[in-house]
Amino acid sequence: MAGEKIDIEAIKAMLNLTDEDLVKPLPIPTKWSQPFWDASKQHKLVLKKCSKCGFIDHPPYLYCTNCQEDEHEWVEASGRATLAAYAINTFGVPFPFWVDLPYVVAMIDLPEGPRMISNIVECDQEKLENGMELEVVFDDVNDDITLPKWRPVDESKRG
Amino acid sequence: MGAGDFAVIGTGEVPTGNYPDRSEFEIAYEVSRMAIRDAGIDKNEIGAVLTAGHIMSNPDNDYNTEMFFGRLPEAIGANGCKVVATTISGGASSFSIRKTAEGILESGETDTVLVVHAQRFSQFSANEQAKYFSIAGSDVEWEVPYGMTYNSLAAIVTQGYMAYMGATIEQVAAVCVACRKWAMLQPNAMYNNKEITVEKVVNARVVSWPLTTLMCNVLGDGGSAYIMTTAEKARKVCDKPVYVLGEASEYSHRTITRSKQKDPGKMGEDLAVTARLAYDRSNLGPEDMDIFEIYGSYPVISLIVMDALDIPDERTSGELVLAGETSPGGKYPVSTNGEALSFGHTGTGVGFSTFVESVRQLQGRAGAAQVEGAKFLVENCGGGAFMDCHFTLMGSEVPQ
Numbered sequence: 001m002a003g004e005k006i007d008i009e010a011i012k013a014m015l016n017l018t019d020e021d022l023v024k025p026l027p028i029p030t031k032w033s034q035p036f037w038d039a040s041k042q043h044k045l046v047l048k049k050c051s052k053c054g055f056i057d058h059p060p061y062l063y064c065t066n067c068q069e070d071e072h073e074w075v076e077a078s079g080r081a082t083l084a085a086y087a088i089n090t091f092g093v094p095f096p097f098w099v100d101l102p103y104v105v106a107m108i109d110l111p112e113g114p115r116m117i118s119n120i121v122e123c124d125q126e127k128l129e130n131g132m133e134l135e136v137v138f139d140d141v142n143d144d145i146t147l148p149k150w151r152p153v154d155e156s157k158r159g
Numbered sequence: 160m161g162a163g164d165f166a167v168i169g170t171g172e173v174p175t176g177n178y179p180d181r182s183e184f185e186i187a188y189e190v191s192r193m194a195i196r197d198a199g200i201d202k203n204e205i206g207a208v209l210t211a212g213h214i215m216s217n218p219d220n221d222y223n224t225e226m227f228f229g230r231l232p233e234a235i236g237a238n239g240c241k242v243v244a245t246t247i248s249g250g251a252s253s254f255s256i257r258k259t260a261e262g263i264l265e266s267g268e269t270d271t272v273l274v275v276h277a278q279r280f281s282q283f284s285a286n287e288q289a290k291y292f293s294i295a296g297s298d299v300e301w302e303v304p305y306g307m308t309y310n311s312l313a314a315i316v317t318q319g320y321m322a323y324m325g326a327t328i329e330q331v332a333a334v335c336v337a338c339r340k341w342a343m344l345q346p347n348a349m350y351n352n353k354e355i356t357v358e359k360v361v362n363a364r365v366v367s368w369p370l371t372t373l374m375c376n377v378l379g380d381g382g383s384a385y386i387m388t389t390a391e392k393a394r395k396v397c398d399k400p401v402y403v404l405g406e407a408s409e410y411s412h413r414t415i416t417r418s419k420q421k422d423p424g425k426m427g428e429d430l431a432v433t434a435r436l437a438y439d440r441s442n443l444g445p446e447d448m449d450i451f452e453i454y455g456s457y458p459v460i461s462l463i464v465m466d467a468l469d470i471p472d473e474r475t476s477g478e479l480v481l482a483g484e485t486s487p488g489g490k491y492p493v494s495t496n497g498e499a500l501s502f503g504h505t506g507t508g509v510g511f512s513t514f515v516e517s518v519r520q521l522q523g524r525a526g527a528a529q530v531e532g533a534k535f536l537v538e539n540c541g542g543g544a545f546m547d548c549h550f551t552l553m554g555s556e557v558p559q
Contacts, residue, residue, distance in 0.1 A: 015286065017286075021286070024304065025294075025299065025303050025304055026304050027299075027300045027301070027304050028299070028300065029300070030300070033300065058416070059298065059300065059301050059414060059416075059417075084319065084421075084423070085315045085316070085318050085319030085322065085423050086315060086318055087310075087311045087314030087315045087317075087318060087367045087368060087369075087370070088314075088365075088367065088368035089306060089308070089310075089311055089314075089366075089367045089368075090365045090366065090367065090368060091364060091365065091366045091367075091372075092289070092308070092310060092366045092367070092372075092375075093293070093306055093308055093311075093367075094289060094290060094293045094306070094308070095286070097306040100306060102368075103306055105305055105306060105307050105311045105314075105315065105367075106315070107315050107319070107415065107416060109421075114416070115416040115417070115421065116301070116416055117297075117298075117301060117302040117305055117307055117414075117415070117416055118305055119305050119306070130318075130319070130322045130323075145304075147304060147305070149305075
């Protein structure tokens with residue numbers, strides 16, 4: 001799965017792409033997810049916890065998906081996770097992501113309960129293993145959005 | 160509603176592939192007439208016309224709007240039509256639309272329903288198609304910003320399934336090979352003139368590891384239709400009606416991170432509960448099945464659904480496929496039209512082509528792909544980001 005060198009300028013010219021075609025899609029927060037992204041900007045990983053039943057929803061929704069109550073609090077997560085399963089994108093992704101190839105898209109489990117899709121960064125892709133320990137890192141994409149991502153806790157597995 | 164209350168008496172289908180000059184309207188009109196003629200009924204007997212919502216509409220002449228505003232009965236001259244409706248639930252549309260048809264038949268308003276699917280992807284550029292499918296399978300807020308795609312979704316499930324089940328990449332590849340072998344026997348399949356091998360599939364260009372290009376389905380234009388009636392009418396007007404014997408369904412999630420089953424190795428176990436319900440409701444078991452008509456879309460899903468269907472063999476699903484047991488001539492024929500992987504992915508239509516192929520098999524009219532003496536089969540579909548799963552038992556007779 002060795003990465004092929006991508007010449008994005010050549011692809012742009014060949015497919016007649018505009019600069020707009022190369023802009024990465026970013027989250028558009030909803031009324032009920034805004035606190036997650038606000039906290040992320042402060043480099044804090046938070047989760048929506050129901051004040052009535054204690055259920056943690058991620059992705060969050062308008063009200064608790066377990067008991068349908070509104071009252072909730074945003075609790076800070078430990079910032080740790082384990083790798084449940086993953087893929088390494090090497091080709092055929094939307095154009096804005098071509099510059100990142102090859103990159104890891106993973107399903108990760110938080111000890112708090114929820115599961116997330118994210119990128120495993122700063123890693124040796126050959127050393128990824130299901131069940132391995134991960135820690136959160138924050139990618140400040142622009143002034144408004146910071147994406148939480150994950151890297152191996154074990155430094156020998158970092159790339 | 161009991162087992163065998165409804166039956167299919169005729170089908171129509173056009174070739175799947177790239178046909179930019181063949182509009183979705185043309186497809187819908189053609190397959191409608193084919194199904195009506197195949198059923199041997201008068202067009203004015205049709206009391207309800209149901210169309211599957213299609214995806215990626217052209218805003219200048221939106222097929223979906225035209226269909227739910229009643230274009231089709233007018234265009235085909237279905238003068239006895241009383242009800243029109245459009246039903247869509249992604250890849251599960253073939254199931255939800257059939258339940259709609261059964262409900263209309265049960266109401267007694269009519270005893271004859273026409274069900275139609277049509278899709279034309281080739282009017283859109285590769286970039287437009289890639290954009291749509293990068294978003295369709297994933298959550299725009301929580302997944303798409305990470306470069307998640309439909310292929311990545313299937314790759315993650317494949318990696319998890321292999322790791323937790325001990326399945327090999329060769330077994331995954333063998334699903335694609337088996338689908339191609341079936342498609343080679345199908346005149347309407349998108350890929351029916353070039354055999355592939357396990358070695359070729361494994362060594363093809365990696366798209367989203369562990370998936371290679373040949374493990375990913377390809378979009379194509381296509382469409383099909385069928386006529387559904389009450390069993391009572393079917394027996395009067397048709398020599399070879401195909402009966403719906405029993406069904407069962409389960410919904411899990413929109414986003415894969417919220418799937419009910421967290422362990423990628425146990426998805427088959429969860430679906431097995433639903434499959435067993437469908438078998439029980441039909442008074443049949445896996446040992447009675449002549450064919451397993453699975454809508455996999457990606458090879459790993461085919462393996463998971465095979466696990467769920469409890470094929471009466473000690474070997475694992477992967478071992479069965481690799482041994483050729485699901486290919487033409489094998490003990491357990493699976494996906495006899497080659498499904499999304501080789502028949503072609505027609506959007507909401509893969510389940511329709513699987514269903515129409517099921518009817519042809521049970522009528523003994525599947526041509527070169529005919530499974531000798533096929534009497535009972537289980538048909539399956541599901542949609543979204545593997546959001547749901549439906550099993551339908553079908554037969555050329557109703558078991559007592």
